[in-house]
Amino acid sequence: MGWMADETGLEKTPANYIALTPLSHLRRAAHVFADRVAVIYGAHRVTYAQYYDRCTRLASALAARGVSGGDVVATLIPNLPAQAEAHFGVPACGAVLNTINTRLDVDTVAYIFSHGGAKVVLVDPQFLELAEAAVAAMDVPAPELIEVADAAAGWPASGRHAVYEDMLAQADPDFAWVMPQDEWESLALNYTSGTTGRPKGVVYHHRGAYLMTMGTVVSWRMQLHPVFMAIVPLFHCNGWNHTWMMPLLGGTVVCCRDITATAIYDAIRDEGVTHFGGAPIVLNMLVNAPDSERRSFDHVVEVFTAGAPPAPATLGKIEALGFNVTQVYGLTETYGHVTECVWRGDDWDGLEQSEKAAIKARQGVAFPMMEHITVMDSDMAQIPMDGAAQGEIMIRGNSVMKGYYKNAPATAEAFEGGYFHSGDIAVQHGDGYIQIADRAKDIIISGGENISSVEVEGVLMGHPDVNLAAVVAKPDDKWGEVPCAFVELKPGTAPSEADLIAFSRETLAGFKAPKRVVFQELPKTSTGKIQKFELRKVAQGL
Known part of the structure; x- marks a missing residue:
């Protein structure tokens, strides 16, 4: 199906078939947008030519440390220039990038180091003790730690490990990028949140990331030279692939630590x-x-x-x-x-x-x-x-x-x-x-009726005094379970539990309205998602 009667000589060649990879975007941008600003972080402002040079040096430095095709290089870094550079420099030496959530506990980080087989970890000094403790907890060969100092933000290098900028300065600026020969080759390894057990390692391929960058340009109605602020953590779905996308448009990435x-x-x-x-x-x-x-x-x-x-x-x-x-x-x-x-x-x-x-x-x-x-x-x-x-x-x-x-x-x-x-x-x-x-797992089944926690939350968020709301199931002797709301209030406000229940009843059917309202700060992940599994634990005891 789809083949003509005679396709003699119509073969894939280097001229007409290249593996899709987001690495191509930066290689092109280094020439097309050479003098445009690529990355900003305070006084750090680099052009695309400089960005490409830094990523090339990172690839060279990793290769010099024995990192090769299929090896894993991990990071524990906020949304800073080195984290953006790792998205290109790590795969440019043939390795797989594993960006790790900086808010995880020692045991989980040690598990990810071990399970993913990280050979090198680029780590911000703010998270160095976490990385060192995780390494100490491993019972398999541990990765080498390399410090990515951020002295301007009060996080200089400790002196206990190699330093990122020194490593780049000593690297080969003419290092030849290792481009994938097959677009199914692995590009990144991301771990799920693991709220109900050990996190699972999600493997991305070059093709998927390349097509994500292309689809995003269309859907976001983007034109040349956008200025993009990296707010979604780059350890979360690689920042939705936006860092890989920006060179496609000659855009600027504005980094932000906090x-x-x-x-x-x-x-x-x-x-x-x-x-x-x-x-x-x-x-x-x-x-x-x-x-x-x-x-x-x-x-x-x-x-x-x-x-x-x-x-x-x-x-x-x-x-x-x-x-x-x-x-x-x-x-x-x-x-x-x-x-x-x-x-x-x-x-x-x-x-x-x-x-x-x-x-x-x-x-x-x-x-x-x-x-x-x-x-x-x-x-x-x-x-x-x-x-x-x-x-x-x-x-x-x-x-x-x-x-x-x-x-x-x-x-x-x-x-x-x-x-x-x-x-x-x-x-x-x-x-x-x-x-x-x-x-x-968030559907509340009360007396046989399904209640959407999202619907109840949406109503509560309409109250002028409510900043955030999360709704989970609370055990109930009569109904099996009932909605229980956890609410963060805006500063200077003090509505009562009865006030919010009455407010919700103005819109919701009685069985959907929360039966309890607890006022507290809501536990959140590093990406801003509310950790309902923590709230369920509280609701169990109410």
Whole structure:
């Protein structure tokens, strides 16, 4: 099928078939955009020619340390220039990049070092004690630690290990990049959060990352020379692959060690940031920032948001500040975002703000690089697209992981039936747009009725005194389980538990309204996601 009768001589050659890889973007940018600023971090400002040189030297230095094809190089670094450089320099020597969550505990980091087989770790001094303790806890050969100092932020090198900048200075600037011969070769190894057991190693290939960069340009309606602020941690789905994408457009990456409202507003005003991605907690932070932390700006900032669906109330407020938000959805296993809420201007521009915000909270339709994303029932049949029937989001396309490293059973289970099983419960509207109802484990079943924690959270977030809300199941003798809300209040407010329950009942059916409201700071991951498993533990004892 698809072959002509005589294709003699029509073969793949180096002239007409090259393995797809995001490394190609930086090699091209080093020439096409040589003098444009590529990376900014305080006083650190490098052009694309300099960026390419630094990545080349990193590849050379790693190779000189014995790192070769298929070896793993790990990082424990915030969103700083060296973390961006590792995204190119590590694979440029044929190795696989393993960016590690800097907020993990010693035991988990030791497990990742061991399971992934890291040969070298680039580590920021802030996390050096974590890395050293993890190495000490290993019972297999340990990786070499290399310190990436950040003296300007108060984190100079300790002197106990080799130093990153010294290593680059001694490296070969003419090192020949090791480009993949097969686009299925592994590019990155990312570990899941592991909240219910040991984290699983998700393996990315060069093809998937390349196509992710191309699809994102289309979906984000991007033009040449965007200024992108790296807010999503680069250890989370490799920052949704945006660092690999920016050289494609000759864009500028603005790095940031600590994400605050002040840092974001300053970068927008001072550096002209045009794009960033972030969890809904980032939107809340910007909306609720006091005037003293805000800066005015005169351009629209495009924002991708993902994670828990943002409350419509938050979306309504953020856009009035000059941000255009697009809801996206994805998982570690899909390189980041793979669905988007494509805005249908002619149909939706005339709606009331509350209606617009409700639509913008949908997860939407597949990105252009994906093949098919839909919602299926337990028999893997398409659910009715009526906005009510629920099923599991199923994903098929080139930006789906190769599988779980050293875990064939989990890989087979995840890919059963020819789709990646997301574990997310959703409805589908008549136009095909997907809207998450809940994670399968977050659905609350009360007296036989399913309650979406997302729906209850969205209502609570509409209360003027609520900053963040999370809803989990609380055991109940009569109903089996009932909704229990955990709420972070805005400074200077003090509504009562009864106030919030009454407020939720104005919108929700009685059985959906929370039966308990607990006021506390919500536990969060480094990417801003609320750790509901911690809240479930609290709810068990109420």
